[in-house]
Amino acid sequence: MSRDIQVTIDCADPGRLAEFWSAVLGYQVQSPPPGFDSWDAALDALGVAPDRRNDASGIVDPDGDGPRMFFQRVPEAKVVKNRLHLDVRAAPGLVGAERMAALEAECARLLELGAARIARHEPAPPLQGGHIVMADPEGNEFCLD
Known part of the structure; x- marks a missing residue:
């Protein structure tokens, strides 16, 4: 079920x-x-x-x-890295440079909304398509994937 x-x-x-x-x-x-x-x-x-x-x-x-x-x-502030995070699918079906360009465009939009950029991870085929780690306005990490 x-x-x-x-x-x-x-x-x-x-x-x-x-x-x-x-x-x-x-x-x-x-x-x-x-x-x-x-x-x-x-x-x-x-x-x-x-x-x-x-x-x-x-x-x-x-x-x-x-x-x-x-x-x-909640009364307490966030103090450590998330153990669970969201992956926001911002470049479905795209690979390589086209994928990273789409992720960068979404990253720029989210920065305007108050997000912070943490790190960019380049594609490393065959298992890693590349992604950008970000944080929301309160520091909760998430990935543009």
Whole structure:
């Protein structure tokens, strides 16, 4: 039996990371519950204090294919390398120089969104197609692959 998954990321600023990852993945911030025209209206009705409204944020694939991503505020800062990271498929089907050019173009776009570039790994056939290691605005590593 297969199961759906949700990717949960601990962070300091859930709203900011939700916006960042929405732009990276082509996702959208999850709509408020039925009967509410905004998250503020829903959170008002639920009695959530204004200073707690950035405690969590979720994003979803508008096509319904990819997993939901959930960002939750935690008090501690990130201090070590991720043990699990996302690979963003930015050059499917491309090889060699064409692949690396596509990865560089996506890297440039993500830098404008607040990502940081960590390292570029050149293709090393037959097992390595080449990739770029990056970090999101809170330092969580991910790869452009």
